[in-house]
Amino acid sequence: MSRKKVGVLISGRGSNMSALIEATKSPDYPAEIVGVLSNKAAAPGLLTAQENGIATASLAQSKFLSREMFEDMMTQILEGWEVDYVCLAGFMRILGEDFVLHWQGRMINIHPSLLPLYKGLDTHARVLAAGDAEHGCTVHFVTPGLDEGPAILQARVPVLSGDTPETLTARVLVEEHKIYPQALAMLARGEVSL
Ligand code: GRF
Numbered sequence: 082m083s084r085k086k087v088g089v090l091i092s093g094r095g096s097n098m099s100a101l102i103e104a105t106k107s108p109d110y111p112a113e114i115v116g117v118l119s120n121k122a123a124a125p126g127l128l129t130a131q132e133n134g135i136a137t138a139s140l141a142q143s144k145f146l147s148r149e150m151f152e153d154m155m156t157q158i159l160e161g162w163e164v165d166y167v168c169l170a171g172f173m174r175i176l177g178e179d180f181v182l183h184w185q186g187r188m189i190n191i192h193p194s195l196l197p198l199y200k201g202l203d204t205h206a207r208v209l210a211a212g213d214a215e216h217g218c219t220v221h222f223v224t225p226g227l228d229e230g231p232a233i234l235q236a237r238v239p240v241l242s243g244d245t246p247e248t249l250t251a252r253v254l255v256e257e258h259k260i261y262p263q264a265l266a267m268l269a270r271g272e273v274s275l
Pocket residue numbers: 091093094095096097098170171172191192193257
């Protein structure tokens with residue numbers, strides 16, 4: 082079996098990246114992580130990737146004259162790693178249209194809500210404020226509109242009385258770590274496409 086090559090973009094702790102790395106340790110998993118790119122040099126996820134023998138790079142957007150130049154460099158790095166797919170895993174920058182269109186159909190993201198509900202930030206607090214009975218997470222294709230691309234997989238969790246943003250975050254995160262590797266496997270096997 083030839084495994085698809087995947088680049089992961091992170092900004093922080095990288096727990097979803099870690100879940101992807103763990104999944105790739107199974108011999109029949111159809112993809113491997115060949116590089117992890119962060120826009121923050123201090124992202125703890127970079128160390129985790131290095132400990133797993135994965136190439137890493139960090140790029141600060143502030144060092145570039147424009148977002149386009151920053152994103153072109155990201156594409157150059159990803160193409161240097163010869164990636165087939167890109168996984169956004171807590172990458173906390175909105176990506177420009179050129180970058181998104183370049184990778185469209187080959188780039189997926191994990192978002193902590195039942196999209197199309199609660200696009201954007203602070204989803205857990207917003208779900209609690211709205212009094213919703215359930216919440217969850219979505220793996221979706223990345224398209225130019227923020228958090229708007231078609232969903233590949235979703236997982237649902239109940240909202241329990243007494244939940245805080247922290248307890249709800251933790252409950253959703255457990256599900257994120259399950260569905261992200263599943264969705265990437267579906268993509269790598271050609272079972273889903275945009
Ligand atoms: C996760 O909640 C993910 O859904 C969102 O950003 C967070 C990243 O967490 N896109 P981690 O870095 O994967 O731990």
